[in-house]
Amino acid sequence: MSGSTAKALLPTQTKYLAWRSLLRTARQPIIIVPPLVFPLFLLAINASGLDAATSIPGFPADSYLAFALAFPFMQGAIFATNTAGTNIAEDIGSGFFNRLSLTPMRGPSLLAGQLTGVLLIGTIQAVAFLAAGLAAGAAIESGVVGALVIFVLTLAIAAAFGTIGLFAGLRTGSGEAVQGLFPVMFILLFLSSAALPRDLIAQDWFQTVATINPVSYLIEGLRSLIITGWDAEALALAFAIAIAIFTLGLAASTIALRERLVRT
Amino acid sequence: MSRRGRYLSVVRTVAWRNLHSAVRSPALFLPALIFPLFFYMAFAGGLSTVGDLPGFDYYDYNAFQFVFVLLQSAAFGGVFIGFAIGADFDSGFTRRLFLAAQDRSAVIAGFGVAAVIRAALVWAMVFAIALLTGLEVAGNGVELSGLIGLALIINVAFFLFAAGVMTRLRTLQAAPAMQIPVFMILMTAPIYVPRDLLGGWIETVSEFNPMTAIIEAGRSLMAGDPFHLALAFTAATALAAVLFVFARTGLRSAEAAGG
Numbered sequence: 001m002s003g004s005t006a007k008a009l010l011p012t013q014t015k016y017l018a019w020r021s022l023l024r025t026a027r028q029p030i031i032i033v034p035p036l037v038f039p040l041f042l043l044a045i046n047a048s049g050l051d052a053a054t055s056i057p058g059f060p061a062d063s064y065l066a067f068a069l070a071f072p073f074m075q076g077a078i079f080a081t082n083t084a085g086t087n088i089a090e091d092i093g094s095g096f097f098n099r100l101s102l103t104p105m106r107g108p109s110l111l112a113g114q115l116t117g118v119l120l121i122g123t124i125q126a127v128a129f130l131a132a133g134l135a136a137g138a139a140i141e142s143g144v145v146g147a148l149v150i151f152v153l154t155l156a157i158a159a160a161f162g163t164i165g166l167f168a169g170l171r172t173g174s175g176e177a178v179q180g181l182f183p184v185m186f187i188l189l190f191l192s193s194a195a196l197p198r199d200l201i202a203q204d205w206f207q208t209v210a211t212i213n214p215v216s217y218l219i220e221g222l223r224s225l226i227i228t229g230w231d232a233e234a235l236a237l238a239f240a241i242a243i244a245i246f247t248l249g250l251a252a253s254t255i256a257l258r259e260r261l262v263r264t
Numbered sequence: 265m266s267r268r269g270r271y272l273s274v275v276r277t278v279a280w281r282n283l284h285s286a287v288r289s290p291a292l293f294l295p296a297l298i299f300p301l302f303f304y305m306a307f308a309g310g311l312s313t314v315g316d317l318p319g320f321d322y323y324d325y326n327a328f329q330f331v332f333v334l335l336q337s338a339a340f341g342g343v344f345i346g347f348a349i350g351a352d353f354d355s356g357f358t359r360r361l362f363l364a365a366q367d368r369s370a371v372i373a374g375f376g377v378a379a380v381i382r383a384a385l386v387w388a389m390v391f392a393i394a395l396l397t398g399l400e401v402a403g404n405g406v407e408l409s410g411l412i413g414l415a416l417i418i419n420v421a422f423f424l425f426a427a428g429v430m431t432r433l434r435t436l437q438a439a440p441a442m443q444i445p446v447f448m449i450l451m452t453a454p455i456y457v458p459r460d461l462l463g464g465w466i467e468t469v470s471e472f473n474p475m476t477a478i479i480e481a482g483r484s485l486m487a488g489d490p491f492h493l494a495l496a497f498t499a500a501t502a503l504a505a506v507l508f509v510f511a512r513t514g515l516r517s518a519e520a521a522g523g
Contacts, residue, residue, distance in 0.1 A: 041448075041451075042451075044465070044466075045451050045452065045455075045466060046456075047464070048462065048463060048464035048465055048466035048467070049454070049455055049456045049457065049462060049466050050311075050314070050456050050457070051462075051463040051464060052314070052317055052319075052320075052457050052461040052462075052463065053311075053313075053314055053317070053456075055317055055318065056313055056314070056316070056317065183295070183298075183299075187302060190302070190306035190310070191305070191306060191310070194310075195306075195310050195311055196310060196311060196313060196314075200313050201309075201310060201312075201313065202312045202313045202316075203308075203309045203310070203312050205309065206305075206309035206310050206312075210310070
């Protein structure tokens, strides 16, 4: 097949694999429901349980609900790691990947197709979390356009973490190994500025860890749109980090895919 | 061998097998150790400023969170053994154990003994690390023993819950049915601040949550200022008694289904 024909086939292949990924995700409520329910449950607990934290001098919001609303967006995006990784590991385990590799399918189509299911979940989550937050009384300081930017940033973060899942799935070919990443992601989330702003964290070691942790900047970008309005620095950092993780994850996944195809 | 001797022999064998598996496969034991440490780090480290809030009258935020983490690890220590019971049902091993044991409750008791030993190891390690990283203990030896006693009852109670769920559903895939209720009962207690500082729906829920009295009593023991201990021990013991019946009927259900 000539290079130009292969390139021309790329959108078609991506479309079919994306459609398969969407259908597969939509048919498995077990993939959709926990990433929706668990973050909302934690939000409800934290918003009530830590409401007193708004009395801390210098706390940037009047409502802990508004402050904490970025947390489920981030937590949901992190679930993308598992979804993307588990799906591709299942494809490897079931032999579907081997059959695909016998076709003229191109690597980028496979990766883009797999990420589509992740973006579907990300969209459902973003709608649900935003609706729940607004229904519970939170306001979006950056307005309707800010809400749209929250969607875009959430999807960018989901895609970024999705590539990490793809890499793990392609590298190991094991759903269990991908699941093993979940605690690591959870630790990244909790050792960040998710619960308090970095300048209000009293423990020096925790503040240092939160400052090094890229998840802090992703949360701060989302949060700035909810409680501050338009904060160019916070947004630029969040988008830059999401794009950097995505680029690195995609590069690593592409290499892992190539190795996997050679082994196949 | 007497009937009692046979019973104890089954308990010992099942407990030993479970502990042996945990030692040989650290992946089974490490989560039970790492999660309490991680939660202690995340809550005590990340939220310590909350301890300076007006109305927050506990002597040390690290100690405040440590008690919650200790009781949480006690509860989840019981639940983690439920994974082992579920896995043994999946592999068919529990069926063989049930066929071999004259009194099948000895099999469940064996898992219970393993749960208590594993929890005690976790507590020892978590306590040591917390002390090394600056935990201040205000209570005396007797009060600390009371705290450990409470944790022990909670460990047994939640083990009985896990055993009840697993003997009914008999598969590891039912793990969320064990974890989610335990997670919900723990998280709707006053975790981050004392009850007086809670607001909204969680204030109401925590009033009725039996874990509230247990956690508050545990914190009072840690502070050396015991408070509503009778209520806490009664709540913990009643919980264990109810869950004993739940586990017992679950075992009957497993027996009726042929193990």
